[in-house]
Amino acid sequence: MIERDQVLHVARLARLRLSEEEVETMVGELSGILEHVDRIGSLDLEGVEPTSHVVALENVLRADEPRPSLPRDVALASAPEPQDGAFRAPSPQAE
Amino acid sequence: MPELEAVIGLEIHVQLATKTKMFCGCELSFGDEPNVHTCPICLAHPGVLPVPNEQAIRYALQIGLALGCEIAPRSIFHRKNYFYPDSPKAYQISQYDIPICGAGRLGDVRIHRAHLEEDAAKMVHVGSSGRIHGSGASLVDFNRGGTPLVEIVTEPDLRGAPEAAEWARLLRETVRQLGVSDVNMEEGSLRVDANVSVRPAGSEELGTKTELKNMNSFRFLQRGVEAELARQRELVEAGGTVEQETLHFDPASGSLTSLRSKEEAHDYRYFPEPDLVSLAPTEEMLREARESLPELPAARIERYKAIGVPADVALTLATDPRTAGYFENVVEAAGGIEPRVLANWVTGELAAALRQAEVDGGAADSRVSPGAMAALVRMVGEKKISHGSAKIVLAAMVLEGGDPEPIVEREGLAQMSDSGELEAIVEQAMADNPDAVARVREGNDKAIGAIVGAVMRETKGRADGGEVNRLLRERL
Structure with a gap:
C-alpha cells in the first residue's frame, strides 16, 4: 500500500503540485501498480532473467563521428529567458 | 579511548577523450562559447533517442582492464532521477546495479566498480538583482552536458591523506598512459571526491562518512582530507558523532563547508533506461581493448x-x-x-x-x-x-x-693514466699545503680534503679521486 505521505514525497521530487483530489487518485493508482508487482513477486521465478528491456537487441552503438550541432539561436529559441548565450534558469538555491 | 584510524575511499570521474558526446554526435570542446555544441538529444527535446558512443565503450573497457576489473558480460544503463538545471532530462543516464566494470585492484587499493555515465551541463550562478528572496539565477551552458564519463569507485582501503593523494596520482598516471582522457584536474577532466570516516583502530566496522567535493588538485585532495580527518577526530574524541553530509572544499581558505542538502536529494529512483539496450562486450571488443593496453x-x-x-x-x-x-x-x-x-x-x-x-x-x-x-x-x-x-x-x-x-x-678530459705525472702533482699539493698535511698526520682525517681539492684543481678534474686518495695515503 502507498501512503499519502509517499505520494506527496514523490510529487515533490518530480516538482509536481497535486490537488487534493489528484493525491487521492495517485494513492489508489500507485497502490494498484505495487499490488500488480507483488502478484508477480509471488510467482516462482527461479531461473527467470529479470526483464529490463523487451526488445532482443544489444550493443546498439554509433561511431565516434561528429555531427553538426544546432546553431545557438536555434538551440536557445525555446528558452524563455536566454542571457549571454546561455539558458537562464531560476537559481536552485532559491527554492 | 583507542586511537582513531582514518578510512578513506575515493570516487574519481574521468572525462573520456572521445570526439563526440556519450549519446549524440555533438563535438566535445573545452572553453568554447556557451551552447555551441548542443542538439535535440543533449538538450532533451521530446522524442529523441540516445545512442551510445562506441569509442566511449572501448575506453571504459580499457580502463576496466587496466584496473584489473571483472568486465560484466552484460551491463545496462539506468536513469538517475534528479531535478536540477544542469540536467535537461531531469535524469542522468548512468549505470546502477550492473556496471560495465566490476571489482578490480590498482596497487594496494581495491576497486569496487567503474561505470559509464554522462556529464552534467556547466552552471554559472549570477547574483540576485536586489530583491531579498529568490531572484538569483543560473546561466546554463550545455556544451559539457552529455560528455562521456567513467566513474571509478574504490573500496575504503586508504588509511591517510598522503596515501590517498599518492594513490590518486598513480590512478591518474595509469589513465593518462591509456590515452583515454586528458586527466586535467584544473579543467575538470579528472575529478576526485573522497569519502572520509574514522573508527577505532582495529575495528572492522565503518564509521559515518562525509563526502568531500571540489578538490581540483592532489595537494588540495590531501589538504581537504587532512582537515576533515582532524575535524572528525576532534569531534569523536570529544564524545560527539559525525553526521553524514557533503562538504565542499574551498581552496582559497582551505576550509570545508557543508552543502546542506535535503535528505531526499539522494532519492534518485533509479530505473533501467528504456531507450538503451544492454551492453554485452563481444570477444572482439575485449581482445581489442586488451591488445591496446600499454605497459602500465x-x-x-x-x-x-x-x-x-x-x-x-x-x-x-x-x-x-x-x-x-x-x-x-x-x-x-x-x-x-x-x-x-x-x-x-x-x-x-x-x-x-x-x-x-x-x-x-x-x-x-x-x-x-x-x-x-x-x-x-x-x-x-x-x-x-x-x-x-x-x-x-x-x-x-x-x-x-x-x-x-x-x-x-x-x-683534454681523459683521466690521467700516467701515474708518474699524478704522483708528481700529489707531492706538489702536499708541499703546498703543509698545514693540512700536519693535521692529517695528527689524526684529523677530514683535512685530507684540502689536498685532494688541490690535486683536482691542478688536474682540472681529470684525476681519479680513488687513485689520488691512494697515493696520498701512501705518503701520509
Whole structure:
C-alpha cells in the first residue's frame, strides 16, 4: 500500500503540485501498480532473467563521428529567458 | 579511548577523450562559447533517442582492464532521477546495479566498480538583482552536458591523506598512459571526491562518512582530507558523532563547508533506461581493448625494481614512458652495465644537463643517443674519465650530439693514466699545503680534503679521486 505521505514525497521530487483530489487518485493508482508487482513477486521465478528491456537487441552503438550541432539561436529559441548565450534558469538555491 | 584510524575511499570521474558526446554526435570542446555544441538529444527535446558512443565503450573497457576489473558480460544503463538545471532530462543516464566494470585492484587499493555515465551541463550562478528572496539565477551552458564519463569507485582501503593523494596520482598516471582522457584536474577532466570516516583502530566496522567535493588538485585532495580527518577526530574524541553530509572544499581558505542538502536529494529512483539496450562486450571488443593496453606504471615499477633500479627512480621513469623507453634503449646499448647505474645517469645527470641547456622535451627527444649515453657511462666505469669530467662531456653532447670519445679528446678530459705525472702533482699539493698535511698526520682525517681539492684543481678534474686518495695515503 502507498501512503499519502509517499505520494506527496514523490510529487515533490518530480516538482509536481497535486490537488487534493489528484493525491487521492495517485494513492489508489500507485497502490494498484505495487499490488500488480507483488502478484508477480509471488510467482516462482527461479531461473527467470529479470526483464529490463523487451526488445532482443544489444550493443546498439554509433561511431565516434561528429555531427553538426544546432546553431545557438536555434538551440536557445525555446528558452524563455536566454542571457549571454546561455539558458537562464531560476537559481536552485532559491527554492 | 583507542586511537582513531582514518578510512578513506575515493570516487574519481574521468572525462573520456572521445570526439563526440556519450549519446549524440555533438563535438566535445573545452572553453568554447556557451551552447555551441548542443542538439535535440543533449538538450532533451521530446522524442529523441540516445545512442551510445562506441569509442566511449572501448575506453571504459580499457580502463576496466587496466584496473584489473571483472568486465560484466552484460551491463545496462539506468536513469538517475534528479531535478536540477544542469540536467535537461531531469535524469542522468548512468549505470546502477550492473556496471560495465566490476571489482578490480590498482596497487594496494581495491576497486569496487567503474561505470559509464554522462556529464552534467556547466552552471554559472549570477547574483540576485536586489530583491531579498529568490531572484538569483543560473546561466546554463550545455556544451559539457552529455560528455562521456567513467566513474571509478574504490573500496575504503586508504588509511591517510598522503596515501590517498599518492594513490590518486598513480590512478591518474595509469589513465593518462591509456590515452583515454586528458586527466586535467584544473579543467575538470579528472575529478576526485573522497569519502572520509574514522573508527577505532582495529575495528572492522565503518564509521559515518562525509563526502568531500571540489578538490581540483592532489595537494588540495590531501589538504581537504587532512582537515576533515582532524575535524572528525576532534569531534569523536570529544564524545560527539559525525553526521553524514557533503562538504565542499574551498581552496582559497582551505576550509570545508557543508552543502546542506535535503535528505531526499539522494532519492534518485533509479530505473533501467528504456531507450538503451544492454551492453554485452563481444570477444572482439575485449581482445581489442586488451591488445591496446600499454605497459602500465604499476607493472613498469615492478619490472624496474626487479632489475635493481631503486623504487624512487623506478617511479620517476614509470610516470614518463618516453624517458623510460629511452632508459631501456640505453640498458640495451650498454651491455653489462648495471641498470641501476644507467637509470641514475638518465634521470639524474642527463635530466639536469637538459634542464641546464634549456632543451625542450625529454631524453628521448634529445641529441644524446642511447648508444652515446651508454658509451659515456662505460667510460666512467672503466675510469677513462672522472665523474666530474663526464658531466662536462654530457653538457657538450646535449648541445652537439655525437659520441663522447671525440669530445673527451678535444677537451683534454681523459683521466690521467700516467701515474708518474699524478704522483708528481700529489707531492706538489702536499708541499703546498703543509698545514693540512700536519693535521692529517695528527689524526684529523677530514683535512685530507684540502689536498685532494688541490690535486683536482691542478688536474682540472681529470684525476681519479680513488687513485689520488691512494697515493696520498701512501705518503701520509
